[in-house]
């Protein structure tokens with residue numbers, strides 16, 4: 001280890017409380033310090049080149065080091081580095097981005113509310129849907145139905161929408177009242193005794209049951225990620241979303257798509273709602289809107305909801321200092337322009353995703369892989385002790401974490417969610433780089449299988 005790396009690790013464990021990190025472990029092991037990124041690769045402080053198959057945290061859609069994004073930020077910082085959009089003020093980047101977002105959004109969306117992150121976007125969703133029903137003279141419509149094992153962010157409200165048991169178990173009054181969680185469409189884990197499409201329908205019916213149980217006059221909205229990301233890349237069976245859409249249409253509730261992961265090209269369309277033919281009322285976004293170069297999030301609001309908020313609502317008493325930050329918006333404009341001009345999303349749909357799918361699915365032949373699933377450029381591997389029955393390794397062996405550590409040593413970032421390994425590579429990944437990813441994934445799986453034998 002270099003002296004510089006050791007120095008950073010010491011300072012880091014002395015002063016820096018990281019998110020989603022066990023600090024006891026971090027101070028023993030020392031963090032891995034990254035210093036550089038280019039294309040789909042990152043470099044650590046010791047100079048190791050690593051293929052970042054997680055796009056940072058599902059966000060660096062255009063890859064690292066894009067000069068047009070850097071220049072857009074520089075130019076905007078020189079012109080107007082900050083001004084707010086409270087109290088009827090605005091600035092060109094936020095205005096222009098609003099128009100661009102409405103052009104690329106699904107039909108019926110012409111308005112955006114900006115936030116600084118995905119969590120704040122989902123907090124905003126809660127406020128907006130409840131305000132919408134209040135303005136419709138139905139203030140008792142308060143309950144938002146979400147799903148177990150969903151991730152919607154880390155603020156108290158967003159973590160309440162989320163169905164992460166570990167987060168709820170750490171106190172803090174999570175979940176807040178009037179949020180309920182129904183089953184997730186996780187076929188591999190929870191539905192293998194049924195055919196996937198039968199399971200998909202049965203899980204969608206949980207929404208209808210929850211509406212009947214609590215009463216339609218109490219339900220404000222249903223929120224879900226088109227594909228659950230942080231929960232382990234849970235790709236719903238084909239029958240799931242059409243049934244959910246029908247239930248939302250038949251009942252008087254709003255449908256909210258959390259597209260923080262699936263937005264901006266991840267599934268080969270601008271939004272995952274298009275991929276799944278979902279017609280949401282609100283879309284939460286963040287991450288890929290700037291390719292993660294600067295923080296920005298928001299809620300796209302369809303005309304049905306926006307018209308009520310505008311015509312009847314008066315002042316919406318909600319907002320953030322960094323709502324529509326001019327530099328973030330300038331970077332988002334450059335990012336969306338590059339995604340469009342370079343045909344990145346069409347290339348994902350027509351070339352990259354089908355190629356990755358072919359190569360990724362071949363990993364299901366590996367002795368410790370129970371399932372390899374993929375949609376667009378987001379994919380998962382289920383690590384299993386018995387691939388036929390899907391029996392897992394003993395939890396105390398933390399095989400997923402072991403596999404993740406071996407992957408990094410092998411020059412590949414893969415994320416572990418329990419014993420599910422997930423990837424979401426930058427959208428610019430080439431076929432040659434996919435071959436490299438798969439070669440590294442195979443050697444990592446071999447090394448994991450060998451290490452498991454020794455336990």
Ligand SMILES: Cc1ncc(COP(=O)(O)O)c(C=O)c1O
Pocket residue numbers: 057116117118119120122151152153154225229230258259260261286287297
């Ligand atoms: C689906 C989804 N929603 C919301 C969030 C929260 O976004 P942020 O971390 O920007 O607050 C995330 C973050 O991973 C996410 O995956």
